[in-house]
Amino acid sequence: MAQSDWLSAAVRASAVERKLASGETLFRAGTKTVGLFEVISGKVRLARGDRSGREAVLQVASSGETLAEASLFSATYHCNAIAATEALVRLYPKKVLLKELERDPKLARAFTTRLAQQVMALRTRLEQRNILSARERIRHFLTLNLGVDGQTVEFSGTLKELAADLGLTHEALYRTLADMEKDNEIRRAGGKIIIQKYDSNHMPDGE
Amino acid sequence: MAQSDWLSAAVRASAVERKLASGETLFRAGTKTVGLFEVISGKVRLARGDRSGREAVLQVASSGETLAEASLFSATYHCNAIAATEALVRLYPKKVLLKELERDPKLARAFTTRLAQQVMALRTRLEQRNILSARERIRHFLTLNLGVDGQTVEFSGTLKELAADLGLTHEALYRTLADMEKDNEIRRAGGKIIIQKYDSNHMPDGE
DNA sequence: CGAGTGATTGACTTAGATCAATGACCGTGG
DNA sequence: CCACGGTCATTGATCTAAGTCAATCACTCG
Numbered sequence: 001m002a003q004s005d006w007l008s009a010a011v012r013a014s015a016v017e018r019k020l021a022s023g024e025t026l027f028r029a030g031t032k033t034v035g036l037f038e039v040i041s042g043k044v045r046l047a048r049g050d051r052s053g054r055e056a057v058l059q060v061a062s063s064g065e066t067l068a069e070a071s072l073f074s075a076t077y078h079c080n081a082i083a084a085t086e087a088l089v090r091l092y093p094k095k096v097l098l099k100e101l102e103r104d105p106k107l108a109r110a111f112t113t114r115l116a117q118q119v120m121a122l123r124t125r126l127e128q129r130n131i132l133s134a135r136e137r138i139r140h141f142l143t144l145n146l147g148v149d150g151q152t153v154e155f156s157g158t159l160k161e162l163a164a165d166l167g168l169t170h171e172a173l174y175r176t177l178a179d180m181e182k183d184n185e186i187r188r189a190g191g192k193i194i195i196q197k198y199d200s201n202h203m204p205d206g207e
Numbered sequence: 208m209a210q211s212d213w214l215s216a217a218v219r220a221s222a223v224e225r226k227l228a229s230g231e232t233l234f235r236a237g238t239k240t241v242g243l244f245e246v247i248s249g250k251v252r253l254a255r256g257d258r259s260g261r262e263a264v265l266q267v268a269s270s271g272e273t274l275a276e277a278s279l280f281s282a283t284y285h286c287n288a289i290a291a292t293e294a295l296v297r298l299y300p301k302k303v304l305l306k307e308l309e310r311d312p313k314l315a316r317a318f319t320t321r322l323a324q325q326v327m328a329l330r331t332r333l334e335q336r337n338i339l340s341a342r343e344r345i346r347h348f349l350t351l352n353l354g355v356d357g358q359t360v361e362f363s364g365t366l367k368e369l370a371a372d373l374g375l376t377h378e379a380l381y382r383t384l385a386d387m388e389k390d391n392e393i394r395r396a397g398g399k400i401i402i403q404k405y406d407s408n409h410m411p412d413g414e
Numbered sequence: 415c416g417a418g419t420g421a422t423t424g425a426c427t428t429a430g431a432t433c434a435a436t437g438a439c440c441g442t443g444g
Numbered sequence: 445c446c447a448c449g450g451t452c453a454t455t456g457a458t459c460t461a462a463g464t465c466a467a468t469c470a471c472t473c474g
Binding site: 415416417418419420421422423424425426427428429430431432433434435436437438439440441442443444 | 445446447448449450451452453454455456457458459460461462463464465466467468469470471472473474
């Protein structure tokens with residue numbers, strides 16, 4: 001399951017595992033960086049909290065994904081990483097990884113590609129945050145996460161988490177989802193959302 | 208001025224320059240990627256537009272900065288790049304660059320570092336977009352862009368551009384700025400904003 | 415069985431988006 | 445040289461959707 005294939009054997013050998021309880025902090029902003037984390041199981045969210053207590057979710061890493069790639073190039077972390085569920089993570093120490101990156105061009109390339117993907121993912125996220133209407137925001141999310149069948153979106157975790165992910169209050173999400181269901185735009189079934197119609201010519205609110 | 212020092216001679220040799228009029232499009236989402244752009248003079252903004260016409264500014268690249276690093280690893284662009292002012296850009300063709308990245312570890316490292324910085328910058332941006340209060344958002348921007356003197360923030364371009372950058376309407380920005388000035392929190396002088404006081408214990412609106 | 419949390423809905427408030435109008439500038443072409 | 449079109453900066457009025465506070469129900473876990 002772990003798709004750490006892109007990591008070289010040398011790096012993998014140096015890994016250290018750590019178990020996290022739900023809600024436990026993996027690292028905190030300001031702390032010295034120790035390396036790159038891979039989530040083996042569970043989910044870990046990367047967030048920054050502003051003074052007002054509100055926290056901005058920057059990323060939610062599930063099994064197979066990595067955390068804090070960028071922090072490798074900085075002395076301290078700039079975000080907080082908190083386990084969203086009980087989780088198992090693997091730490092690839094900074095030193096080893098950096099050295100290997102230097103030596104192994106294949107690894108370097110893979111790593112760079114990952115970073116590039118992150119950049120694009122972040123941009124998508126940013127794009128989404130620019131949408132002010134909750135409904136449009138949800139639509140945006142839905143279209144981006146359509147399953148292979150082209151009409152089902154599966155989301156992991158709670159709706160509350162999804163709300164945080166979308167940058168909405170959970171109330172707003174519940175309500176909008178309910179509205180969309182009432183309007184027959186979507187249907188819900190457990191952890192799934194089924195899009196009822198997606199033709200560009202119904203636009204209930206756009207011009 | 209151009210800080211393309213991190214690029215190897217081979218890459219630099221292959222560069223092609225292009226002049227853009229203000230408002231001219233450099234590339235559009237969906238177009239095939241041709242390479243990496245460096246802004247030599249002027250400003251180019253990277254943006255994604257949602258169906259409603261609203262455009263999300265993802266990055267504004269000024270002289271010395273590069274555009275579309277991530278697109279090197281993807282077949283098509285995912286954003287639009289539009290010259291915000293008259294601008295001169297240099298194109299480093301994808302093919303050459305990719306090959307050089309493969310060959311030159313030093314270049315690869317530099318490039319990776321850039322990407323990592325981008326990731327962090329994007330995260331900061333994302334964090335900002337999570338702040339709902341216009342005033343807090345501006346404060347956040349100000350603290351992040353404090354000059355060396357610790358109390359002056361210089362911004363380039365128009366206030367309107369800044370507004371787009373902050374994800375606010377220009378009206379909201381004008382108003383909030385005016386309010387902050389009235390409250391003696393800031394002072395304005397041309398393209399500068401001077402912070403009058405920044406002690407954590409005045410909090411005009413926080414709890 | 416009670417505490418804790420998610421899901422949901424109601425009522426209310428508010429801050430920011432929207433629409434609109436005005437004055438200051440600036441460059442440009444006749 | 446100046447009138448005119450364009451854009452920025454600014455402010456007013458209004459509206460609305462999302463945030464906030466709050467209550468309820470269903471579940472699960474120990």
